[in-house]
Amino acid sequence: AIRMTQSPSSLSASTGDRVTITCRASQGISTYLAWYQQKPGKAPKLLIYAASALQSGVPSRFSGSGSGTDFTLSISSLQSEDFASYYCQHYYSYPWTFGQGTKVEIK
């Protein structure tokens, strides 16, 4: 199975900060990657698919990039509603797997 490794596992940031989360695949996955946001007690919400395509309705401050094994999710100016956990997930081959998550906390 392809392993997805996110870094950092957690970070503290302030409103207005630029935040970058990285995700590394254990083997090349082209652009077959999605990013999700999850708030406590809620289901995950799709942010990005195909590594860089913004899901409809998601604010443009979110962006994704990367191809092959290295990917990033960026939030250009952190808002209060962005404090949450973020997960990457590949769909290159079965089994589809998720990263362990990155928790974005208020500094």
Add this chain to the structure above:
Amino acid sequence: EVQLVESGGGSVQPGGSLRLSCAASGFTFSTHWMSWVRQAPVRGLEWVANINPGGSDKRYVDSVRGRFTISRDSAKNSLSLQMDSLRAEDTAVYYCARVTQYYDSNGYHYYFDYWGQGTLVTVSS
């Protein structure tokens, strides 16, 4: 409005069985792959199973293959997960998720664009 509503969770002893259901509405159920994804407190998000629109192609994570069975009823817009021989490590919130396809120059992309609210399964003696 797309809605996915899970039901059937609960507490069960190791070795027992449980059947989860997901009622889908607000979209053409028969044209989408559907999935079950679970989240255990310690192990994070884990994809469990997929089923194609026609119900003939089913995929499972190794840890549940042979114990769990995914199925769908397009007449009832319903997705199910039959879980047998349950283990403590199956304890998790189980989410039903819609899979949407997107095609670009790299090929077909599949992603979970809608999720249910989740149903908790607890396996304990």
